[in-house]
Amino acid sequence: MPRNHGKIPPGFSSCHFLRGDHGPKEACGVFGVFGHEDAAKLCYFGLYALQHRGQESAGIVVSDGKCVAEHKAMGLVPDVFKEEDLNRLKGHLAIGHVRYSTTGSSLLLNAQPFTVHHGSRTISIGHNGNLINAHTLRSKLEAEGSIFQASMDSETIVHLIAKNMRLGFEDAVVEALRQVKGAYSLVMMTEEILVAARDPKGFRPLCLGKLNGAYVVASETCALDLIEAEYIRDVEPGEIVFIDKNGLRSVKPWPPSRSAFCIFEYIYFARPDSSIYGHNVYRIRKRQGAALASEFPLEADIVMPFPDSGNYAAIGYTEALGVPLEMGMIRNHYVGRTFIQPSQSMRDFGVRVKLNPVKELLRNQRVVVIEDSIIRGTTSRTRVKAIRDAGAKEVHMLVSCPPHRYPCYYGIDFSTKGELIAADHTVEEIRSYIGLDSLGYLSLDGLIKATKVEKEWFCLACFDGDYLEGPIEGVSKDCLEK
Numbered sequence: 285m286p287r288n289h290g291k292i293p294p295g296f297s298s299c300h301f302l303r304g305d306h307g308p309k310e311a312c313g314v315f316g317v318f319g320h321e322d323a324a325k326l327c328y329f330g331l332y333a334l335q336h337r338g339q340e341s342a343g344i345v346v347s348d349g350k351c352v353a354e355h356k357a358m359g360l361v362p363d364v365f366k367e368e369d370l371n372r373l374k375g376h377l378a379i380g381h382v383r384y385s386t387t388g389s390s391l392l393l394n395a396q397p398f399t400v401h402h403g404s405r406t407i408s409i410g411h412n413g414n415l416i417n418a419h420t421l422r423s424k425l426e427a428e429g430s431i432f433q434a435s436m437d438s439e440t441i442v443h444l445i446a447k448n449m450r451l452g453f454e455d456a457v458v459e460a461l462r463q464v465k466g467a468y469s470l471v472m473m474t475e476e477i478l479v480a481a482r483d484p485k486g487f488r489p490l491c492l493g494k495l496n497g498a499y500v501v502a503s504e505t506c507a508l509d510l511i512e513a514e515y516i517r518d519v520e521p522g523e524i525v526f527i528d529k530n531g532l533r534s535v536k537p538w539p540p541s542r543s544a545f546c547i548f549e550y551i552y553f554a555r556p557d558s559s560i561y562g563h564n565v566y567r568i569r570k571r572q573g574a575a576l577a578s579e580f581p582l583e584a585d586i587v588m589p590f591p592d593s594g595n596y597a598a599i600g601y602t603e604a605l606g607v608p609l610e611m612g613m614i615r616n617h618y619v620g621r622t623f624i625q626p627s628q629s630m631r632d633f634g635v636r637v638k639l640n641p642v643k644e645l646l647r648n649q650r651v652v653v654i655e656d657s658i659i660r661g662t663t664s665r666t667r668v669k670a671i672r673d674a675g676a677k678e679v680h681m682l683v684s685c686p687p688h689r690y691p692c693y694y695g696i697d698f699s700t701k702g703e704l705i706a707a708d709h710t711v712e713e714i715r716s717y718i719g720l721d722s723l724g725y726l727s728l729d730g731l732i733k734a735t736k737v738e739k740e741w742f743c744l745a746c747f748d749g750d751y752l753e754g755p756i757e758g759v760s761k762d763c764l765e766k
């Protein structure tokens with residue numbers, strides 16, 4: 285296998301940049317249960333497994349068939365729910381939600397599940413994804429007299445359902461979803477019925493499971509595993525599933541269209557122990573690493589990931605080249621979201637408290653770092669500096685996906701070009717910014733091959749700018765607050 289002895293390979297640039305402070309953020313995780321006497325507790329565990337999809341707020345709504353109760357607050361799942369909160373949430377039907385805000389501020393008002401009372405019915409919704417026409421729908425609804433309580437896009441769906449209730453609940457749901465555009469994997473409930481729905485392009489994942497006769501819906505299969513539920517299948521793009529005491533009914537009201545599953549779920553967001561459409565995320569990430577090895581077989585003394593995000597691609601890279609994998613930086617797993625800042629003289633403390641380089645491993649070595657993505661570039665820059673400060677002779681970086689050049693409007697938190705270093709910088713400029721000897725990105729072809737799925741199945745808009753729903757305007761995190 286050709287090695288370039290640390291020199292910059294062709295098509296590779298000799299510069300730098302990398303991702304934001306904590307990496308890109310997912311919009312949310314959703315979970316639902318019908319037919320289990322401990323529905324709220326199952327939701328709690330499901331949300332626990334889905335915590336990586338949202339850390340700003342968490343909530344559960346439960347029904348015993350007649351009365352609805354809820355508990356939600358800002359914070360992580362174990363902080364939001366105490367034993368007594370869960371004991372109060374009694375019923376066989378529940379939905380839960382963990383949030384990271386991509387439309388609307390991070391406020392309790394915007395925490396989900398979002399619940400409204402309409403006539404004699406209570407409707408609650410938990411939403412993963414981003415609607416791209418929420419601002420126009422909301423203006424129209426407000427002009428017609430609707431009063432909105434929150435500033436997130438998901439509330440629009442509830443208003444549209446309420447407006448169409450004369451059709452009956454199930455048809456009102458269909459009518460509401462007919463009007464919204466963009467990404468949604470939803471759980472909804474009334475006192476008596478659980479609803480799970482995916483947008484016609486299937487941007488975000490959603491799967492269906494069973495546990496002792498009860499139905500379970502979850503953003504990812506890792507949540508089914510934790511409660512020992514059996515995976516049945518993924519909810520199809522464009523499918524709406526209704527579950528009540530009469531069982532499960534599925535409708536697909538829209539004509540079939542090209543799907544657009546977010547490939548970034550496989551690269552970064554989904555947990556590696558989850559499978560989506562039967563494709564295990566861990567294995568895909570390993571194959572991305574192997575693809576990097578065939579595109580960039582660098583000669584190095586040490587190959588290491590930035591833990592944890594680069595771990596699986598790094599395993600694939602080293603396995604393919606037959607070289608050992610080292611953990612050149614050690615992660616402190618017990619760092620909270622905030623901590624008291626030390627004096628200014630302790631530079632880069634925020635990074636070092638989370639990831640500390642192993643000086644004895646890195647000193648005088650040629651290091652190749654494997655990373656899963658570069659978004660803003662700031663954190664990578666600090667980490668690379670830490671590796672150099674530890675005595676590394678050369679630092680090269682390989683990224684297991686192509687450069688992110690275009691914003692995401694479908695539920696990931698880079699919704700403007702300004703948040704993406706690759707939007708207006710060359711690979712060479714990025715290399716230089718981050719402080720690398722060389723920088724290489726996996727090709728789009730290599731990425732697609734690693735998934736073993738057809739290219740046409742994916743949304744690739746943040747890489748190629750092809751927004752399958754046409755040009756998108758007016759969408760931003762605060763577009764409903766302006």
Ligand code: SF4
Pocket residue numbers: 487545546547548549691692693694695696743744745746747
């Ligand atoms: S633009 Fe990128 S991050 Fe957003 S849905 Fe498409 S593939 Fe995923």
